[in-house]
Amino acid sequence: MEFLKFSPTHSNEVNAIIVPVFEDYTPDFTISLEKDSLVLTSSKKHGFSGKKGESFDTFDSKSGKRILLIGLGKKGELDDERLRRSYSSAFGVLKSIPKGTVQVILPEVSSSEAKEVTFAIALTAYEFDKYRSEKSKIRVERVLITTKSNDTVIREAKAVADAVNYTRDIANLPPSVGTPSLFEKTAKKIAGVSVKAFDRKDFLKLGMGGLEGVSRAAKESAKLLILEYGPKDRKPILIVGKGITFDSGGISIKPSEGMDEMKFDKCGASAVLGTMKLISDLKLNKHVIGMTPLTENLPGGNAYKPGDILTHYNGVTSEVLSTDAEGRLVLADALSYGTKNYKPSEVIDLATLTGACVVALGSNYAGLMGNNDSLKNRVKKAADRSWERVWELPIDGDFQDQIKSKVADIKNTGGREGGAETAGAFLSRFVGDTPWVHLDIAGTAWTSKNGSNRAYLPAGATGYGVRLLYEFIKTE
Numbered sequence: 001m002e003f004l005k006f007s008p009t010h011s012n013e014v015n016a017i018i019v020p021v022f023e024d025y026t027p028d029f030t031i032s033l034e035k036d037s038l039v040l041t042s043s044k045k046h047g048f049s050g051k052k053g054e055s056f057d058t059f060d061s062k063s064g065k066r067i068l069l070i071g072l073g074k075k076g077e078l079d080d081e082r083l084r085r086s087y088s089s090a091f092g093v094l095k096s097i098p099k100g101t102v103q104v105i106l107p108e109v110s111s112s113e114a115k116e117v118t119f120a121i122a123l124t125a126y127e128f129d130k131y132r133s134e135k136s137k138i139r140v141e142r143v144l145i146t147t148k149s150n151d152t153v154i155r156e157a158k159a160v161a162d163a164v165n166y167t168r169d170i171a172n173l174p175p176s177v178g179t180p181s182l183f184e185k186t187a188k189k190i191a192g193v194s195v196k197a198f199d200r201k202d203f204l205k206l207g208m209g210g211l212e213g214v215s216r217a218a219k220e221s222a223k224l225l226i227l228e229y230g231p232k233d234r235k236p237i238l239i240v241g242k243g244i245t246f247d248s249g250g251i252s253i254k255p256s257e258g259m260d261e262m263k264f265d266k267c268g269a270s271a272v273l274g275t276m277k278l279i280s281d282l283k284l285n286k287h288v289i290g291m292t293p294l295t296e297n298l299p300g301g302n303a304y305k306p307g308d309i310l311t312h313y314n315g316v317t318s319e320v321l322s323t324d325a326e327g328r329l330v331l332a333d334a335l336s337y338g339t340k341n342y343k344p345s346e347v348i349d350l351a352t353l354t355g356a357c358v359v360a361l362g363s364n365y366a367g368l369m370g371n372n373d374s375l376k377n378r379v380k381k382a383a384d385r386s387w388e389r390v391w392e393l394p395i396d397g398d399f400q401d402q403i404k405s406k407v408a409d410i411k412n413t414g415g416r417e418g419g420a421e422t423a424g425a426f427l428s429r430f431v432g433d434t435p436w437v438h439l440d441i442a443g444t445a446w447t448s449k450n451g452s453n454r455a456y457l458p459a460g461a462t463g464y465g466v467r468l469l470y471e472f473i474k475t476e
């Protein structure tokens with residue numbers, strides 16, 4: 001599907017128009033449309049009043065165009081998210097027009113509206129239909145955005161949405177396909193990014209006991225990928241994503257119900273690939289390192305066991321109480337290797353780390369933890385801009401006490417209480433003084449409810465994190 005800025009020469013090709021209407025205000029375009037078609041008058045007769053969530057779908061026989069009026073509610077209450085949700089639902093109504101060209105009218109025709117609406121529609125047009133014989137019903141081929149701004153914002157928003165959809169495509173892969181080797185192959189195809197790959201031999205040689213332990217019973221060979229982009233003469237930003245390509249829990253095996261969803265335990269790593277691709281596509285002038293510790297977590301005769309003690313890259317030892325708390329063990333090695341060898345200005349990790357975070361914050365907020373107020377604030381700002389929302393959780397001394405071990409430096413679970421925070425406290429031991437933020441994306445990385453309340457988040461991987469990281473990196 002292509003996105004272009006609308007120009008009057010396109011007029012004859014347009015099959016349908018999305019037109020905004022407020023309860024208490026009528027945008028200019030809507031007024032001029034009314035003069036030609038009386039569409040507003042007839043919509044009023046049929047009970048449409050511009051309330052949020054209402055729509056009126058009609059056909060103008062004079063112009064031969066389908067017209068979809070969408071209610072945006074009160075003008076003063078309009079924000080970016082209402083805009084995204086409204087236009088994404090509207091596109092859902094029109095998506096099956098064969099070879100369709102849809103013209104999109106914006107309330108203020110401003111550049112930020114053009115950006116948000118392009119983004120939302122491009123995300124709505126995503127479906128993971130690779131393994132389905134009934135393919136996606138999206139037939140619209142062109143979306144023409146009517147805006148006063150130039151088309152660079154449209155191109156930027158399309159690139160961001162493409163990167164989110166690319167991330168979704170990787171994260172949605174079945175666990176026997178979306179393997180560490182597949183990640184390596186995919187990463188090596190990203191133009192402008194160099195890729196280093198460590199395997200089990202390297203884990204042993206370098207003393208990465210977490211990656212070594214968790215990957216011991218893996219059938220697919222485990223990898224730690226290091227992607228690098230941009231000018232090397234300045235300190236990099238380091239982003240790290242948890243890449244458990246399937247989390248069975250290992251010897252501390254999970255209940256079988258819902259275990260299929262643990263194919264999504266690679267969403268953090270998928271978002272790192274998507275972000276690296278995006279900053280390279282848009283040629284940001286930033287130095288960025290992306291790291292993805294990748295392995296499946298399986299039981300087996302040679303699997304690591306509860307009671308085992310692992311020594312991580314920085315020498316810290318951890319007692320394994322549950323082989324299902326594997327994410328922190330592999331992240332420990334990635335974080336300590338990355339901070340020591342690349343001396344980044346800051347580190348952000350993304351991980352589907354704890355069920356406790358989902359219980360605490362639900363599916364619209366990621367848990368944010370960290371060791372540096374300035375970095376936390378900058379990440380919160382990027383989260384506000386991208387509507388990939390975060391909520392801070394504490395990881396102070398009491399949580400550190402909770403993970404003290406009698407036989408090792410720390411243990412990999414702190415019990416049921418404060419499960420997201422003890423996991424964050426665990427990770428904090430592997431970044432030293434480097435400013436660091438951890439995002440627990442267990443609740444936000446995928447959705448099982450079709451549509452949720454946002455048409456632009458279809459069931460499956462959401463691609464959470466790509467836009468937030470992009471907004472962060474761009475403004476650093």
Ligand code: BES
Binds near residue numbers: 247322412
């Ligand atoms: N990948 C899971 C976390 C998870 C669970 C994400 C459910 C999304 C939905 C992680 O590896 C895990 O199993 N965590 C355990 C930790 C516990 C054993 C301390 C958990 O949350 O139960």
Ligand code: MN
Binds near residue numbers: 326
């Ligand atoms: Mn687990």
Ligand code: ZN
Binds near residue numbers: 244265352353
């Ligand atoms: Zn996991």
